[in-house]
Amino acid sequence: xxxxxxxxxxxxxxxxxxxxxxxxxxxxxxxxxxxxxxxxxxxxxxxxxxxxxxxxxxxxxxxxxxxxxxxxxxxxxxxxxxxxxxxxxxxxxxxxxxxxxxxxxxxxxxxxxxxxxxxxxxxxxxxxxxxxxxxxxxxxxxxxxxxxxxxxxxxxxxxxxxxxxxxxxxxxxxxxxxxxxxxxxxxxxxxxxxxxxxxxxxxxxxxxxxxxxxxxxxxxxxxxxx
Amino acid sequence: xxxxxxxxxxxxxxxxxxxxxxxxxxxxxxxxxxxxxxxxxxxxxxxxxxxxxxxxxxxxxxxxxxxxxxxxxxxxxxxxxxxxxxxxxxxxxxxxxxxxxxxxxxxx
Numbered sequence: 001x002x003x004x005x006x007x008x009x010x011x012x013x014x015x016x017x018x019x020x021x022x023x024x025x026x027x028x029x030x031x032x033x034x035x036x037x038x039x040x041x042x043x044x045x046x047x048x049x050x051x052x053x054x055x056x057x058x059x060x061x062x063x064x065x066x067x068x069x070x071x072x073x074x075x076x077x078x079x080x081x082x083x084x085x086x087x088x089x090x091x092x093x094x095x096x097x098x099x100x101x102x103x104x105x106x107x108x109x110x111x112x113x114x115x116x117x118x119x120x121x122x123x124x125x126x127x128x129x130x131x132x133x134x135x136x137x138x139x140x141x142x143x144x145x146x147x148x149x150x151x152x153x154x155x156x157x158x159x160x161x162x163x164x165x166x167x168x169x170x171x172x173x174x175x176x177x178x179x180x181x182x183x184x185x186x187x188x189x190x191x192x193x194x195x196x197x198x199x200x201x202x203x204x205x206x207x208x209x210x211x212x213x214x215x216x217x218x219x220x221x222x223x224x225x226x
Numbered sequence: 227x228x229x230x231x232x233x234x235x236x237x238x239x240x241x242x243x244x245x246x247x248x249x250x251x252x253x254x255x256x257x258x259x260x261x262x263x264x265x266x267x268x269x270x271x272x273x274x275x276x277x278x279x280x281x282x283x284x285x286x287x288x289x290x291x292x293x294x295x296x297x298x299x300x301x302x303x304x305x306x307x308x309x310x311x312x313x314x315x316x317x318x319x320x321x322x323x324x325x326x327x328x329x330x331x332x333x334x
Binding site: 025028029032033035036039040043044046047050051054055069070073076077080081083084086087088091095196197200201203204207208210211212214215216218219220 | 238241242245246248249252253256257259260263264265266267271272275276278279282283286287289290291296297299300303304306307308310311314315318319322323
């Protein structure tokens with residue numbers, strides 16, 4: 001009960017809690033409950049991918065050669081940088097340095113937008129190469145149907161990931177607005193902390209998507225003609 | 227002493243340094259997985275790629291998501307989440323990998 005006095009006066013304190021420490025614990029726990037549902041959501045896509053890859057390993061390896069490994073690796077680096085600026089924003093919020101929070105959040109948004117821009121460029125590449133399943137798919141290889149299947153997984157998985165990033169950029173903008181009102185400090189920085197958890201989770205999803213989609217055919221000789 | 231969620235803030239400069247080290251490690255691992263991915267290791271390419279991905283995910287969770295400082299109940303929930311993911315993947319594969327499919331190369 002040592003933090004009881006802060007409890008009474010803090011504007012962010014919700015009355016159902018004993019104190020701000022308990023409020024913070026519940027916020028972090030609740031965020032992880034949500035993230036576990038996200039694990040299962042993306043996990044379903046990973047399971048489907050694994051099943052079909054075990055059926056058509058050769059076709060999936062060929063299809064993976066349509067991915068631009070260099071661009072994908074650089075984009076992974078961009079996302080990792082955004083996670084660094086995010087965690088630094090959380091720390092600044094905890095220290096009550098709201099101006100610094102805003103700058104780190106702006107950097108995180110900038111990295112996020114670079115990632116999405118590069119993603120859009122890659123999607124455009126796929127369209128030009130005519131490997132967009134259903135809409136513009138004109139590949140004349142023996143296993144074209146199975147290659148198309150991997151491209152379905154590619155667009156659904158990276159599309160869902162990109163959607164999470166877009167939502168994340170919106171949430172980060174909301175945090176900038178909160179930080180501009182000087183709301184965060186040692187007693188209360190739950191929103192920055194939780195949206196940070198969300199951002200890092202989306203980073204982890206990409207950490208698995210990158211090898212699964214880009215790298216599975218990279219070690220084999222080129223089987224597609226440009 | 228870990229009654230509440232906390233974030234290694236005893237020394238902010240030390241915490242910042244650890245974040246930068248984790249960031250460098252993640253970039254190095256990305257470079258490693260991309261480089262190794264282009265070398266033909268036969269069936270081991272996939273194991274190397276997934277091992278590196280798991281290490282990277284652990285680094286992000288332990289340090290950036292502060293699981294190494296979390297309360298026990300939060301850690302239990304994180305582990306349970308991945309355990310259930312494991313159930314989904316393993317039980318799905320015990321079905322699909324043990325069916326008698328026609329040869330994949332015969333098409334759909």
